[in-house]
Amino acid sequence: MATEFVHPLASGINPCLTLQLMKVYEQWRGDAFALEAKRVENDLGALRHGCEAIANAKDWREFNSGSQSVMSDYCKATTRLWQEGFEAVMRHQGALGEALSGAMKTWQSTWTGEFEKAGAMTPATMPLWFKRLSMPTAFAQLANLQGDGSVQAGKRSRDGDHLSA
Structure with missing residues (x-):
């Protein structure tokens, strides 16, 4: 009596993996859109403040100090956005790693479970590759x-x- 072996990748043993990957993708996409909206808001704010600095400047000294403060604020806000982006990437990379790790554990238990069942086989019913070992x-x-x-x-x-x- 031969034990039928089911290939874990072909049979859909882990249908939750697709759902987990889609969930991670949707969260990642939502964070990317939120960061993009913050970036556009930051750029428009810097442009507005730059225009105000130019309009309110009475001499070159005020123009210079106004443009420096606008650039300083813009660089700080942009750096903060980069940090948020890196945090989101790390968070989603961890979630992706957990999803793939869970899938690999499921596949491994499927493989070892089938081999444990196959361990009770007689030498006549062993696969040829196993006999060669x-x-x-x-x-x-x-x-x-x-x-x-x-x-x-x-x-x-x-x-x-x-x-x-």
Whole structure:
């Protein structure tokens, strides 16, 4: 009686993975849109403040100090947006890693579960690739047996693993 082996990738063993990946993608996309909206708001604010600084400047000194403060505020806000973006990327990368890790654990348990069931098979029902794994030990056992089934008590030769009489 052969145990039927089900391939975990082809049979849809883990249908939750697709849903988890879609959830992570939607959260990632929502954060990206929110950061983009903040960036546009930041750029428009800097442009507005720059126009006010130019309009209110009475001499070059006021123009220079106004434009420097606008650029300083703009750089601080942009740096803050970059930090928020990196935090979002790290958060979503962790969520993606957890989803893939869970899928791999499910697939691993599926594989090992099937191999545990297959462990009770007789040698005649083992797959060919598994039989080939155990061939070297089978040949060594056959070389030690004599025609009457008793174990040969011989010495190994210097040239190899062959038994000498």
